[in-house]
Amino acid sequence: MRRSYIHILLYLALIVGVDLLTHALGKSYYLTQLTMSFYYSMVVLGLVLLMGYAGQISLGHAGFFAIGGYSTAVLSTINLMPYKEKPIIRLLESMGFLLMREDLYGARILSFNPWIGVITAVVLAGVVAYLIGIPVLKLKGHYLAMATLGFGIIVYRVVLGTPVFGEADGISDVPGFQIFPGLSINGEMDTKRMNYYIASAIVLVLLYLLMNLINSRVGRALRAIHGSEDAAEAVGIDTAGYKLRVFVLSAVIAAFAGALLTHFNGGIGPGESSVMKSVRYVAIVAAGGMASLWGGLATSMVLNFLSLRGYFGSYDDAVFGAVLILIMLFAPEGIIKIGRRQ
Amino acid sequence: MAAILKVEGLSKSFGGVEAVKGVSFDVHEGSIKALIGPNGAGKTTLFNLLSGQIRPDSGSILFKGIPVQGLSPHRIASLGMARTFQQINLFHGMTVLENVMVGLHLHTKTGFFSGMLNLPVSRRDDRFAKEEAMRILEDLGISELAYREATSLAYGQQRTVELARALAQKPGLLLLDEPAAGLNIKETAELGSVIKRIRDSGITVFIVEHDMSLVMKISDEIMVLSYGQKIAEGTPLEIQKNEEVVKVYLGE
Structure with missing residues (x-):
């Protein structure tokens, strides 16, 4: 445990250091891509738990990410003004579930509070993961x-073909998510730094929770399942139940990340749900060392940042495919071995 | 003596091969019972049926009076049945201590929520599991291996770790599938006294073993299986004198 505290201190130093450095170099626009990378990294961290510890592979996490993003995007952009006088809408408004704001053209619209959007995102993804996982994880x-x-393919096609989800255009004009007054996730220029710190703090909290989990009885049970499913059952571990719970947890994390990034970006497009995105997450987890939260995070931050800055050009997807192949060929244990099993 | 395990008319076929044919027997509480028979007699299949790894085609298994046929292995384990495997089945990537701590899974209760938040129950469980696992390792004389990776150990040591993990479950009934396989004479003798100690501590032992000197020395009762059928049952002395058993083992 002590070693992981040193990791956390290093993490904090790095976060502040990068902020100061980009500021000094006059490149603080880097913070935007770093913030986005943090949100993508949350998906990776959930997948590390699923792949590295429970030994299960998901090729649909972009789908859960999209469920999260689109849920909150739809709910926080839907216009309920025409139904303003309906009793149910008035009730919702009086309970604080709705929010009045002005859209890009200055028209007043009444939509769901992003809090409702984010909570719906997480619950919906959890339910969907549960329904997929129950039959599949018994095998x-x-x-x-x-x-x-x-x-993942179904989500992609549904998003692409449904008017509510904006089809190929996606959904834009998604408002910021005010966590509490003075602290909100949005894409405004003057809150760029705050958003960078919010995202890094959320990732840190997630890391802390997952590290605790891995070092607990649950983490030992998961590693046992990975080590030998028969023996895990024989000592009384409900292997199907554990795999299901980890899968649901990782899907919920992905949806949460999707919802937050959608509020940060002010929108979401169908590309977020593509199968290539899912493969990308898997490639990052493999490159980070499968069962390494720190390795996964570091790999994810670097690769996502480079990708978002456009360094890979039109070979973007190809780079992640190549990473996956190279890792499997030359370093199945991952390139980064620091903090294994932390 | 009461029967902790009561098996009745148990059968299992794989394709056209009847691996276990209508086998009935009791295992008495507090005893050591051995299951012997030529290779392919169905001994491991019988064990896998008892522990729930495979489901029987017909017949019943009463464990502590509860019908367990068809239950999943972890449910049967939670009723107090533990086992070791013929092919060593340790958790790779985990230390000896962690392997044994996993054996205490049913005696701890931290869930996802309390684990993530590192609540007091999680810390208490960790401390308890560690102390208890260490105690068992000391008891079996392998505590100096606690922090070694389990699957990197010598064969005999791995067998002992498997036994430690099963004992950590604090079972009422312990199934041992060829625990002496691959052990030398000295290790086998030590294993014999360990198994007797386990029985004396109140754990019923049901053992599949090929080493006849070990079986004859420690068993209270022996059952013989041949081609999936029970052909004899009795004390070691009775089994040694049983003509059919001699025929099966030596040929006619």
């Missing part, structure tokens, strides 16, 4: 990869 082997691949 031994890599059936989850196949089922989630199908799920």
Whole structure:
């Protein structure tokens, strides 16, 4: 445990250092891509738990990310003005579930409070993951990869073909998410730094929670399942139940990240749900060392940042495919071994 | 003596092969019972049926009076049945201590929520599991291996770790599947006294073993399986004198 506290201190120093450095170099626009990278990294951290510890592969996490993003995007941009006088809307408004704001053109619209959007995102993803996981995770082997691949394709096509989700354009004009007064996730220029720190803090809290989990009885049970499913069952571990819970947890984390990034970006497009995105997350987890939260985070931050800055040009997807192949060929343990099992 | 395990008419076929045919027997509480028979007699299949790894085609298994046929292995384990495997089945990537701590899974209760928040129950469980696992390792004389990776150990030591993990479950009934396989004479003798100590501590032992000297020395009762059928049952002395058993083992 002591070693992980040193990791946390290093993490904090790095966060502040990068902020000061970009500021000094006059490149504080880097913070935007770093903030986005933090949100993508949350998906990676959830996948590390699923892949590295429970030994299950999901090729549909972009789908959960999109469920999160689109849920909150739809709810926080839907216009309820025409129904303002309906009793149910008045009730919702009086309970603080709705929020009045002006859209880009100055028209007043009444939508759901982003809090409702984010909570719906997380709950919905959890329910969907549960329904997919129940039948699939009773089976031994890599059936989850196949089922989630199908799920990811379905989400992508649904998003692309449904007017409510904006089809190929996605949803824009998503308002910021005010966590509490003075602290909100949005894409405004003057809150760039605050958003960078909010995102890094959320990732840090997530890291802390997952590290605790891995070092607890639950983490030992998960590693046992990974080590030998038969023996894990024989000592009384409900292997199907544990795999299901980890899968749901990782899906919920992905949806949460998707919802937050959507509020930060002010919108979401169908590209977020593409199967290539899912493969990308898997490639990052593999490159980070599978069972390494720190390795996954570091790899994710670097690769996502470079990708978002456009360094890979039109080879963007190809780079992640190549990373996956190279890792499997030359370093199945991952390139970064620091903090393994932390 | 009461029967902790009561098996009745248990059968299992794989394709056209009847691996276990209508086998009935009791295992008495507080005893050591051995299951012997030529290779392919169905001994491991019988064990896998008892622990829930595979489901029987017919027949019943009463464990502590509860019907357990068809239950999943972890449910059967939670009723107090533990086992070791013929092919060593340790958790790779985990230390010896962690392997044994996992054996205490059913005696701790930290869940996802309390684990993530590192609540007092999680810290208490960790401390308890660590102390208890260490105690068991000391008891079996391998505490100096606690922080070694389990699957990197010598064969005999790995067998002992498996036994430690099963004992950590504090079972009422312990199934041992060829625990002496791969052990030398001295290790086998030590294993014999360990198994007797386990029985004396109140754990019923049901053992599959090929080493006849070990079986004859420690068993209270022996059951013989041949081609999936029970052909004899009795004390070691009775089994040694049983003509059919001699025929099965030596040929006609």
